[in-house]
Amino acid sequence: MNEVPLSHFLILSTALFFIGVFGFLSRRNLVTILMSLELILNSVNINFIAFNQYLWPGKMDGLFFTLFIIAIAAAEAAVAIAIILHLYRHYRSIDAEDVDTLRF
């Protein structure tokens, strides 16, 4: 446990976060954008757990934050998929470029 420094966890979560950001910016399909969002949320969870383990091993706050983030991510994914299905019914497409009714 102690032979891996904290910075390696942080580099892992940073890399995962920016992989998610890359997917979020470059993808056009709404479902793949949602998948990138899940990667971003998971990188934050790794950060919370690593900080809890290394900086405050006597407390459990990072653990609880991770639990709540997972619960909120589940709610967010469910709502996002409901919106995607509704969009698909209207536009017959889930490409972000095709859904531009509100664009001026």
Add this chain to the structure above:
Amino acid sequence: MSISAMFFYALSAAVLVSAVLSVTSRNIFRSAIFLLFSLISIAGIYFWMNYEFIAAVQTIVYVGGIVVLIIFSIFLTQQAGVSLPAPMKGRMIYAALASIAGFVLVVMQLLAHPFKVDNSVVASRGIKDIGHGLLETGANGYVLPFELVSILLLAAMIGCIVIALKPNSTTA
């Protein structure tokens, strides 16, 4: 390097490689499966750090719930065997530049920051302690966010039903 540290680096490599494949694959179903591998490897990292409860929650909620939901929505909205349209070249380049620049910036910051690592004895983090912490009303208790999350999940469930309902369906 000990065997334990090697496990950590192997799991990290699995997380990052499958995440990269997940955001770059042109086949959306493969992309979802790579996301699944990435999430399972993250659960492995939690197991490696002795956070068994978080690892179990990660496996149940993400792997058993969210990825299955994503695969369902792929089946409902995507024609079989059609690969995604190519991303725009310019947007791809700018996204890669922004991500790499952000990564370098953040890594430089966190390598320069002196974290005060606490090597004291690790407190017990059994299921019992987690349950007591979640429902405690005192200074270190999390009962208020716990209840708020339960209301949020109820609201999300009702919202999903309302949004995904067919607009002209007569059976409510």
